[in-house]
Amino acid sequence: MRHHPLRTGHFGLLNLLVRNYTCAVTTALVFAFSVSASWAQIPDSISAESTISVLTVYAGDPVYSAWGHSALRVQDPESRIDAVFNWGTFDVTRPNFIPRFVYGDMLYQLSIEPMTRFMRGADAEQRDVVEQILNLSPQAIHEMWGLLKENLKEDNRSYQYDFVLDNCSTRLVDLLEATNSISLGEDRYVHTYRDMIDEYVHKRSWLDLGIDLVFGSLMDDTPDLRTRTFLPIYLMQILDDASGSNGAPLVREKRTLAEYGNDRSQAGLPWTVPLFWVLSASLMAMTIKGLRDKSLTAPARLDQWLLGVTGFMGLFLAGMWFVTQHWVTALNWNVGWLLPTHLAAAIVWSKWSGLRTYLRYSSYVMGIVLVLQIFLVQPIPPAMLPVAAALTFRFWGVSR
Secondary structure, three states, X not given: OOOOOOEOOEOOOOOOOOOOOOOOOOOOOOOOOOHHHHHOOOOOOOOOOOEEEEEEEOOOOOHHHOOOEEEEEEEEOOOOEEEEEEEEEOOOOOOOHXXXXXXXXXXXXXXXXXXXXXXXXXXXXXXXXXXEEEOOOHHHHHHHHHHHHHHOOOOOOEEEOEOOOEOOOHHHHHHHHHOOOOEOOOOOOOOOHHHHHHOOOOOOHHHHHHHHHHOXXXXXXXXXXXXXXXXXXXXXXXXXXXEOOOOOEOEEEEEEEEOOOXXXXXXXXXXXXXXXXHHHHHHHHHHHHHHHOOOOOOXXXXXXXXXXXXXXXXXXXXXXXXXXXXXXXXXXXXXXXXXXXXXXXXXXXXXXXXXHHHHHHHHHHHHHHHHHOOOOOOOOOOOOHHHHHHXXXXXXXXXX
């Protein structure tokens, strides 16, 4: 997957068929500082004493801040500028915001705010902030300032947001590449997209489980080093290893601006795993008992409920795959055991003479998927693996 270059005069859209909707990598939901007002206050050029820094804000408690945030800081003592350029803002007043969000049509915008305001936001959420002052040539600083001014214009500041390919972090790398200011170091990472994302939500069990279910098999690919910059912490680490145009380290100085001692450990087992394993074992035991004492002679209301819930989940996953523009939810093989047709079977429950036949053949399909998931790129999430097995056995048992 390739990034488009940042172009002067306008932002080009990624040449992709689908785009992701996730709004996680942002710390602001509306403009904190008016772009039009700020535009009138910034000069045409900045002095040779200016510095440009990358600001990395660590993850916060709200879900939208779970993966952190990146922004660009520009300081010029001569013109007394200390401003933060932020590609992580969007307008919640845009018509049909929620439907667009669900569909995957998210316009993000570049905004500018004083550094003091930016830090107040981080302090309010008690999130660590790290600054990397970049080792840029005067020419690169001049060119970057020109790009920032151009992209602040009304016609240029919006872009189609993509959680992986085009967000607040990747835009900073676009700037560095557009000014020939960066040479990436050695790729020492081996994690897939899913592994990288899971690192930040491992302790948020329901969010972790939801992501694993909704994200398709494309997220089990291994990205290259350039693509890994979509996560702010990874961007910070990659910049530490990068070089400038002259071969010197790109980061001249690194310092912590705010530190709250946040617990970043992701060790331990998500509590959803033992929960669903216990529930699945209970369903399995109930089915075995029914088969032994021959009380499992017909599908029960429990089976109708199981069909309805799993069918609805499968229909949702299929919709995220085929109907929306989210490329990260495409090719999702969880629909192989969360069959959308289960929902129809639950609806026509008492009127369908072929219900037992449906349950039998659907259990065969689910069983095949259960076996094949060992070999597929996209495995069934650990918490859902016993659920898939228990459902397969249950539907086979009641169809006998």
